[in-house]
Amino acid sequence: xxxxxxxxxxxxxxxxxxxxxxxxxxxxxxxxxxxxxxxxxxxxxxxxxxxxxxxxxxxxxxxxxxxxxxxxxxxxxxxxxxxxxxxxxxxxxxxxxxxxxxxxxxxx
Amino acid sequence: xxxxxxxxxxxxxxxxxxxxxxxxxxxxxxxxxxxxxxxxxxxxxxxxxxxxxxxxxxxxxxxxxxxxxxxxxxxxxxxxxxxxxxxxxxxxxxxxxxxxxxxxxxxxxxxxxxxxxxxxxx
Numbered sequence: 001x002x003x004x005x006x007x008x009x010x011x012x013x014x015x016x017x018x019x020x021x022x023x024x025x026x027x028x029x030x031x032x033x034x035x036x037x038x039x040x041x042x043x044x045x046x047x048x049x050x051x052x053x054x055x056x057x058x059x060x061x062x063x064x065x066x067x068x069x070x071x072x073x074x075x076x077x078x079x080x081x082x083x084x085x086x087x088x089x090x091x092x093x094x095x096x097x098x099x100x101x102x103x104x105x106x107x108x
Numbered sequence: 109x110x111x112x113x114x115x116x117x118x119x120x121x122x123x124x125x126x127x128x129x130x131x132x133x134x135x136x137x138x139x140x141x142x143x144x145x146x147x148x149x150x151x152x153x154x155x156x157x158x159x160x161x162x163x164x165x166x167x168x169x170x171x172x173x174x175x176x177x178x179x180x181x182x183x184x185x186x187x188x189x190x191x192x193x194x195x196x197x198x199x200x201x202x203x204x205x206x207x208x209x210x211x212x213x214x215x216x217x218x219x220x221x222x223x224x225x226x227x228x229x230x
Binding site: 043 | 145155158167168170213217221223
C-alpha cells in the first residue's frame with residue numbers, strides 16, 4: 001500500500017501569511033495527487049487535482065506543486081475563510097486510495 | 109443540480125448490519141465510478157470501497173474486506189454500502205463520493221455527499 005505522510009498536522013498563522021503543507025508518498029506516484037479542504041461539519045471539497053491543477057472556482061491563492069514522492073500545497077495569503085483541515089490523497093493505485101493524515105489550519 | 113444524498117445511518121449494536129444508500133442526481137450516474145469514504149469522530153479521511161460505473165468491478169480497504177459490500181443500481185441512480193459484522197471501530201461519518209474521471213477509477217473525488225453517521229455501540 002502507498003502511505004501518504006502529511007506535515008505539519010496543525011499550524012497557526014496570521015491573516016495574510018503564506019502557508020505551506022507538505023505531503024510525501026512512500027513510493028513514486030508521478031503527479032497522481034489531489035488536495036482537499038474540509039471545513040468543520042462539512043464534506044471535503046476538491047481544490048487541486050493532478051498535483052497542480054486548480055479546480056474551477058477555487059481562489060488563485062491556493063496552489064500545488066511536486067511530482068514523484070514529494071508534494072507541496074500553498075496558500076499564498078491566508079484568509080479567515082481558509083480555516084479548515086487540508087488533506088492530500090494519492091490515486092496512483094488502488095486498493096487502497098490513501099489520504100494523508102490531514103493538516104488543521106488555524107488563525108493566530 | 110448535481111447532488112449526492114446519503115441515507116441509512118444510525119445506531120447499531122456490535123455484530124449488527126446496516127445498509128447505506130447514496131442517491132445521485134444531476135448527472136449521468138452510470139458513467140461514473142463511485143466510492144465510499146469514512147471519517148471517524150475527530151479523525152482523518154479513510155477510503156472504504158469503490159465501484160466502477162457498470163458495477164462490474166469493486167474494491168475494498170483491508171479493514172472492511174469480507175464484511176462490507178458495495179453495489180449500485182444504475183436504473184435508480186443509487187449507490188449502496190451493505191455493512192455486516194459491524195465493529196465499534198466502524199463508527200464514522202460515511203460519505204459517498206464521485207470519481208471525477210467518469211469511468212476512470214483512478215481519479216479525484218470531485219463531488220461528495222453530506223455524509224451519514226454510523227454509530228456502532230451496545
